[in-house]
Amino acid sequence: TGGRGVGRAGAVSGTAACPHIPISLGRVRCMHAQAQMAQSPESPAVLLSDLFDEEARAQLTPAAIVQQLDRFIVGQYDAKRAVAVALRNRWRRMQLAGAVRDEVIPKNILMIGPTGCGKTEVARRLAKLVNAPFIKVEATKYTELGYVGRDVEDIVKDLVEVSVTLVRSRLRERIAAQTAQKAEDLILEGLLGPHADRKTLDSFREMYRSGQLEDKDVDIDRPPNEGRKIPLENGIIMIDSIFKNDRGFGGGASSRQQKRKMKVRDARAAIEEHEAERAMQSEVVAREAVRVAEQDGIVFIDEIDKIVETRTGRSTGNVSSEGVQRDLLPIIEGSVVQTKHGNVSTDHMLFICSGAFHSSKPADMLAELQGRLPIRVELKALTGEDMYRILTEPQHNMIRQHQALMATESVELEFTDGALRAIAQSAEAANRLLDNIGARRLHTVLERILADISFAAPERVEEARRDGRASCA
Numbered sequence: 001t002g003g004r005g006v007g008r009a010g011a012v013s014g015t016a017a018c019p020h021i022p023i024s025l026g027r028v029r030c031m032h033a034q035a036q037m038a039q040s041p042e043s044p045a046v047l048l049s050d051l052f053d054e055e056a057r058a059q060l061t062p063a064a065i066v067q068q069l070d071r072f073i074v075g076q077y078d079a080k081r082a083v084a085v086a087l088r089n090r091w092r093r094m095q096l097a098g099a100v101r102d103e104v105i106p107k108n109i110l111m112i113g114p115t116g117c118g119k120t121e122v123a124r125r126l127a128k129l130v131n132a133p134f135i136k137v138e139a140t141k142y143t144e145l146g147y148v149g150r151d152v153e154d155i156v157k158d159l160v161e162v163s164v165t166l167v168r169s170r171l172r173e174r175i176a177a178q179t180a181q182k183a184e185d186l187i188l189e190g191l192l193g194p195h196a197d198r199k200t201l202d203s204f205r206e207m208y209r210s211g212q213l214e215d216k217d218v219d220i221d222r223p224p225n226e227g228r229k230i231p232l233e234n235g236i237i238m239i240d241s242i243f244k245n246d247r248g249f250g251g252g253a254s255s256r257q258q259k260r261k262m263k264v265r266d267a268r269a270a271i272e273e274h275e276a277e278r279a280m281q282s283e284v285v286a287r288e289a290v291r292v293a294e295q296d297g298i299v300f301i302d303e304i305d306k307i308v309e310t311r312t313g314r315s316t317g318n319v320s321s322e323g324v325q326r327d328l329l330p331i332i333e334g335s336v337v338q339t340k341h342g343n344v345s346t347d348h349m350l351f352i353c354s355g356a357f358h359s360s361k362p363a364d365m366l367a368e369l370q371g372r373l374p375i376r377v378e379l380k381a382l383t384g385e386d387m388y389r390i391l392t393e394p395q396h397n398m399i400r401q402h403q404a405l406m407a408t409e410s411v412e413l414e415f416t417d418g419a420l421r422a423i424a425q426s427a428e429a430a431n432r433l434l435d436n437i438g439a440r441r442l443h444t445v446l447e448r449i450l451a452d453i454s455f456a457a458p459e460r461v462e463e464a465r466r467d468g469r470a471s472c473a
Contacts, residue, residue, distance in 0.1 A: 057130055062088050065129065072125050072396075074389045076118050079377045082109055083126045086350055086375070090296070093348075105347060108332060108372060110304075110362060111354040113379030116438015119354040123300040131170070132296040133163035139304045139353075142324050152327045155299060156337040160344055163293035168280050175279050176272075183271035184208060187264055190218040214265045221259060286341045297349040301328075305355030308364045325366045332372045382431075382438055387424035390439050398442055402450060409457040413450075423449070 060068075065084035066077070073080070086107060093104045111119045120136060127134030135158050142150050188196075188204055191213070196204075207213050262270065307321045331337070334347035353373055362370065382390075391399055399420070403413045427441040453460070 057091055060087070060091070060130065065126070068129055069122065069125055072394050073118050073121055074393055075382075075386055076122060076379050079111060079113075079118070079122050079379050082375055082377045083122055083352070087126060087130065090348075090350070094295075102347075105334065106350045107375050108351040109353070109375045109377060110373040111352060111377050111379060112357055112362065113354070114356050114358075114381050114436050114438060116436070116440045117379045117382055118439070119379055120300060120302060123298060123352045123354075127298045130296070131166065132298050133159055133166055133293050134298045134300070135159045135162050136300040136302060138302050138306075139324065139328075140306045142327070152324065152331055153337045155301075156293075156331065156344055156346055156349075157339045159297050159299060159349070160290060160293045160339050160341055163297065164286065164289040164341065167285060167289040167292060171280055171285065172276050175276060179272040179275040179279075180268075182275050183268045186220060186271055187213075187218055187267055190220050190267070191216065191264075208264070214263070216264050217261050218264055218267050219259045219261050220267050220271065290339075290342050290344055293349070294345050295348055299349055299351045301351065301353045303355055304353040304365075305357045305360055308355075308357075308360045308362075310360050310364055322366065325369050329366070329368050329372065332369070381436065382428070384421075384425050384428040387427050387439065387442060388421055390442060391420050391424060398446060402446060406450075406453070406457060410461050411453065411457050413453075 062081065062084040065087055066080045069080045069084070086109060089104075089106065093101055096104065111122075113119055124134060124136070126132075135155065137155050137158070142152050142154070184205070188201060188208060192200060192204060204213070307324045309321050331346055332351045334345065336343050336345050338344075351373070362376065391397055399413075399415055406413050423442065423445050427439075427445050430445070431437065431441050
């Protein structure tokens with residue numbers, strides 16, 4: 001009777017009996033363990049809660065997003081405004097309740113403009129602003145389903161892998177203090193033993209935190225799975241070698257922890273890495289990564305114009321054009337893709353497609369694909385004034401980057417305003433006479449100008465020091 005009673009309680013609370021244990025005791029233990037996990041601050045569910053700071057996202061109004069993008073990107077206001085509204089609509093959708101939330105779908109964007117005008121940078125900075133999974137792909141790398149080559153579903157699979165990496169990185173940051181404390185406790189125990197008195201422990205803890213123990217040797221327990229490798233032969237897992245090897249899975253000495261002598265600095269890194277991996281092995285982490293990819297993922301498909309042919313030259317079923325467009329339709333509209341982390345829905349992913357459309361126009365795309373990209377934004381070609389602003393306005397502009405690089409050699413670079421305008425005009429002229437590669441032309445001009453000083457900087461600095469000068473300007 002007691003067993004049935006506990007079973008009913010377990011059924012109500014959503015728990016299940018542990019295998020190989022009498023039903024009443026097993027369910028009691030499972031319920032107790034789950035209750036502890038739910039209350040523990042180190043449980044995966046607790047650690048993953050509000051991992052991406054929804055309160056901060058709420059403060060990102062469209063105007064605030066454009067203002068943030070202005071720190072890194074010059075001009076292109078229409079494109080910034082379009083992506084800002086799209087991002088804000090995501091937050092608005094999450095405030096809805098009930099079935100209406102699932103009915104609201106993102107309005108995907110088509111960016112039209114020459115290369116180097118900022119299309120990719122707008123999308124990349126947008127994703128970085130909200131810590132969203134972001135992937136950039138080129139439409140020409142994919143082939144129609146059934147042909148040799150990459151399938152468009154790989155786009156979603158790659159995005160999920162990016163999401164897993166992002167979630168693990170954010171989780172690692174969140175548990176950094178816990179893993180550091182765990183490493184400190186284990187190292188001090190290895191140095192002093194488990195029964196050290198409080199005064200000695202506090203003294204060594206102070207030395208540890210000040211870095212005085214970095215070169216000391218310490219014995220730590222090596223986890224049983226550390227250093228274990230699956231034997232492979234020509235890409236085939238050799239099962240018999242796993243069981244024959246003393247360090248194989250289960251049994252023997254591998255199931256017991258072994259002592260290992262290490263420097264304190266190395267032991268700290270090993271322990272922190274091991275503790276972080278333990279926290280991130282939970283299936284909850286994988287589910288959270290899938291959720292983040294579904295709700296926050298941004299896919300940037302570049303060179304979509306390269307798989308579009310003009311009306312007169314279109315050939316139905318072409319592997320590199322119309323077939324890929326047809327395969328993209330369900331992905332962009334919303335479908336479920338199977339990945340190794342589980343099924344992933346693309347219903348609420350934001351797709352941003354871009355292309356120069358020199359030899360074709362957006363109207364040449366399949367009508368169905370046009371309908372799945374309802375927002376069109378045209379980015380303008382860069383002028384000489386735009387080039388000048390790119391050199392001077394962004395937070396980490398090219399000039400500051402070169403100055404920082406040369407400062408590592410004790411070389412101080414100075415650019416007059418006239419020199420900067422001359423560089424901008426040279427880049428604009430080169431784009432006009434040669435292929436227009438946009439702002440990337442500035443890199444070519446600057447590297448040409450700074451080639452000599454970059455090559456001879458160490459020798460010139462040494463010469464300046466011999467002459468009694470502190471730095472070389």
